[in-house]
Amino acid sequence: MSSAEKDIVIRLRGLVNSIGGNVLHDHIDLDVYRGEVIGIVGGSGSGKSVLMRSIIGLMRPSEGQVELFGHDVLKANEADLRLLQMRFGVLFQEGALFSSHTVAENIQVPLREYTTMSQELMNEIAAMKLSMVGLPEDTAQKYPSELSGGMKKRAGLARALALDPELVFLDEPTSGLDPISANLFDVLVRDLQKSLNLTVFMVTHDIDSLKATTDRIAVLVNKKLTVGTIDSLRNNPDPWIQEYFSGARGRAALAS
Amino acid sequence: MVNSDDATDSSPWVHSELQARTLRVTAGGDWTVKHASTLDVPLRAIDPGNASDVEIHGKEISRLDSTGGWLLVRTKKAFEDAGVRVPVFEVPELYAPLLAAIETEHVTQPVEITATHSLESFLEGIGRAVFRFLAQGYGILGYIGRVTLEWLEAVYHPRGNLRVTALVHQIEQVGINALPIVGLLMFLMGIVLAYQGADQLKRFDLEILTINALGVGVLREIGVLFTAIIIAGRSGSAFTAEIGTMKVNEEIDAMQTLGLNVVDVLILPRVIGLVIALPFLTFYADIMAMIGGAVMCYFDLGITIPEYVRQLHQAVTVNTLLVGLIKAPVFAYVIAMVGCYEGMNVERNAASVGKLTTRSVVESVFLVIVLDAGFSVLFSILGI
Numbered sequence A: 001m002s003s004a005e006k007d008i009v010i011r012l013r014g015l016v017n018s019i020g021g022n023v024l025h026d027h028i029d030l031d032v033y034r035g036e037v038i039g040i041v042g043g044s045g046s047g048k049s050v051l052m053r054s055i056i057g058l059m060r061p062s063e064g065q066v067e068l069f070g071h072d073v074l075k076a077n078e079a080d081l082r083l084l085q086m087r088f089g090v091l092f093q094e095g096a097l098f099s100s101h102t103v104a105e106n107i108q109v110p111l112r113e114y115t116t117m118s119q120e121l122m123n124e125i126a127a128m129k130l131s132m133v134g135l136p137e138d139t140a141q142k143y144p145s146e147l148s149g150g151m152k153k154r155a156g157l158a159r160a161l162a163l164d165p166e167l168v169f170l171d172e173p174t175s176g177l178d179p180i181s182a183n184l185f186d187v188l189v190r191d192l193q194k195s196l197n198l199t200v201f202m203v204t205h206d207i208d209s210l211k212a213t214t215d216r217i218a219v220l221v222n223k224k225l226t227v228g229t230i231d232s233l234r235n236n237p238d239p240w241i242q243e244y245f246s247g248a249r250g251r252a253a254l255a256s
Numbered sequence B: 001m002v003n004s005d006d007a008t009d010s011s012p013w014v015h016s017e018l019q020a021r022t023l024r025v026t027a028g029g030d031w032t033v034k035h036a037s038t039l040d041v042p043l044r045a046i047d048p049g050n051a052s053d054v055e056i057h058g059k060e061i062s063r064l065d066s067t068g069g070w071l072l073v074r075t076k077k078a079f080e081d082a083g084v085r086v087p088v089f090e091v092p093e094l095y096a097p098l099l100a101a102i103e104t105e106h107v108t109q110p111v112e113i114t115a116t117h118s119l120e121s122f123l124e125g126i127g128r129a130v131f132r133f134l135a136q137g138y139g140i141l142g143y144i145g146r147v148t149l150e151w152l153e154a155v156y157h158p159r160g161n162l163r164v165t166a167l168v169h170q171i172e173q174v175g176i177n178a179l180p181i182v183g184l185l186m187f188l189m190g191i192v193l194a195y196q197g198a199d200q201l202k203r204f205d206l207e208i209l210t211i212n213a214l215g216v217g218v219l220r221e222i223g224v225l226f227t228a229i230i231i232a233g234r235s236g237s238a239f240t241a242e243i244g245t246m247k248v249n250e251e252i253d254a255m256q257t258l259g260l261n262v263v264d265v266l267i268l269p270r271v272i273g274l275v276i277a278l279p280f281l282t283f284y285a286d287i288m289a290m291i292g293g294a295v296m297c298y299f300d301l302g303i304t305i306p307e308y309v310r311q312l313h314q315a316v317t318v319n320t321l322l323v324g325l326i327k328a329p330v331f332a333y334v335i336a337m338v339g340c341y342e343g344m345n346v347e348r349n350a351a352s353v354g355k356l357t358t359r360s361v362v363e364s365v366f367l368v369i370v371l372d373a374g375f376s377v378l379f380s381i382l383g384i
Helices: A048-055 A078-085 A103-114 A119-132 A137-141 A149-160 A179-196 A207-213 A230-234 A239-246 A248-255 B036-045 B066-081 B093-105 B119-156 B164-174 B176-204 B209-248 B251-257 B262-301 B305-315 B318-325 B327-344 B350-382
Strands: A008-019 A022-033 A037-042 A063-068 A088-091 A167-171 A199-203 A216-221 A224-228 B013-019 B022-031 B053-064 B085-090
Touching: A008 A048, A008 A199, A022 A048, A022 A063, A022 A199, A022 A224, A037 A048, A037 A179, A037 A207, A048 A063, A048 A167, A048 A199, A088 A149, A103 A119, A103 A137, A103 A149, A119 A137, A119 A149, A119 B036, A119 B066, A119 B093, A149 A167, A149 A179, A179 A199, A179 A207, A179 B093, A199 A207, A207 A248, A216 A230, A216 A239, A224 A230, A230 A239, A239 A248, B013 B036, B022 B066, B036 B066, B053 B066, B053 B093, B066 B085, B066 B093, B119 B262, B119 B327, B164 B176, B164 B209, B164 B262, B176 B209, B176 B262, B209 B251, B209 B262, B209 B305, B209 B318, B209 B327, B209 B350, B251 B262, B262 B305, B262 B318, B262 B327, B318 B327, B327 B350
Parallel strands: A037 A199, A037 A216, A088 A167, A167 A199, B022 B053, B053 B085
Antiparallel strands: A008 A022, A008 A063, A216 A224, B013 B022
16 A cells, blocks of 8 residues: 555645744654554653644744645635634643533534534534543533543543544643543544544553554654654664663553 | 535435335435534424334435434434334445444433523522522631731741742832832822812812812822722732632642641732732822822912912821821731632632632722721711
8 A cells, every 4th residue: 555545634844843943843744644543752842742733723833834634734814724623623631621611512612613503403412422432421511620630631532523523633632641541541542533534643652552542653853753653663773762662661561 | 715625515415205104214415514404403304104114224425424423323213212113224334333333322311401490499599609608708717817827926926937038029019010000090080189179169269178178088088098999900809810820720739738838928928018018009199199189280270389288288187198098008908818818719720710800809899998988987986
């Protein structure tokens, strides 16, 4: 299967990001294909979140080209950007639920904004999304402050999935979760990816999560991306990558 | 123009026809979230009538997402709940796993937002409010007691408790940084009061008494009251927002685990700082109002500055000034205590910071005016 045959959802070319004169990304190229789960790893402060923010249009890169679904994000006007934004969902680190809304209302925010559904149908959709992400029904009427960290992430994922996006960005979805919840979240991501045929762009630190969910991994090291599968990356000579996958934690996770 | 998908959009449709005792529902087109609202009503309207079987043929559906899938599953369930069998439920092969996932996972009922307006809920509301009121009273008493104790300790052992750097910083924040706004507003206040006084007193040829009214009014009441209200809006709200944000960030919890006394570190510097700063601010505000009055008297009534000063000298005594200034520390204490108290009440969410900041300003302005009325009654009894 050659890469040209596959549908490219995210295409980065020569992406440069610098913050305060400090170059984080130096001419990065990346292709993400439809239906795959790609994991982004890298040390703290290496700019994983910045990379995600520059793809979803929250930050303008210093240089380079960002294409989503074949459309240039940086050249798109406001209206086109809205249409692109409807096609992807984002789960922020702490869920970023609107604190003045209940969980059901949070999920309905994009529905209300972009569709003309009746309130009854929106209530049904909210309940369906909640059961999809494995939250009990009484969560719908709760406020974000009443939820635990893991529940917030699930609710945030339900909101990200509200418009049935083709592409989902997850920013450290398992950080701060206990190992059991983290495992369940990995399974959830994988299941949803299969049943909804999602493309998933996942920023993470969690090597168990990488092993459980991703098809390919992009390692952000020395301002460049190195892309491969777990097996190919283990044989990569780069010292950071070696340390990451063959350090004590890495070995334990991969051995299991 | 970016299309919502590169594949061409085709609008969805659904037909139903009755053949003998079998209702055939055929569906096609794009069953996606974009079109869901156009499908919702027709699907609900399908009536099985006297049919015993319903066949749902969805092979012509070109695209299906979870919202469209839900609509199909919901329709099927509605038929089954009505006692009609659904032997045929077909969708393109590609989407079968999605439908299976929705059908197996979705066991919960749709969310109902129930509004209850019964006598019971009305009584419950009253009960809750009463208990909240009592709990708040209890909380305030505990808080005042705690701060007073720490305060006394700070007075007896100033070295241990009083954070001098924080105190000086607070005095700068609430006092020195407030000088421009307080000065400008009180200058304008002086102009306004002098103009109103002059306008009325001119009718009796007593316009010189404008200065008496201005002097006594500003020094005894307006100066301190107005300054206190400005400071409640400016610094009381800042206290609540600062402490509240620290609460949201878990900084207060961190302080406690590090063995820092929150009252010493956060509350006492603010309270003492404002108690020290407000009398000075009030004095400054009085002067600015007098200057504003002088300007207005000069232009409106032709009273020269030396005349103005002479008249003012006759009208007011040092006591007049002190009667006003003595209220300042009391007002300051109330404003700072309310501001910090509401800050400590903030819950761990962003909305709560805004809500309690508003409440803190309303409460402190209310208390300042009530206390001012109390002072007036007290002074009239004492004959000051």
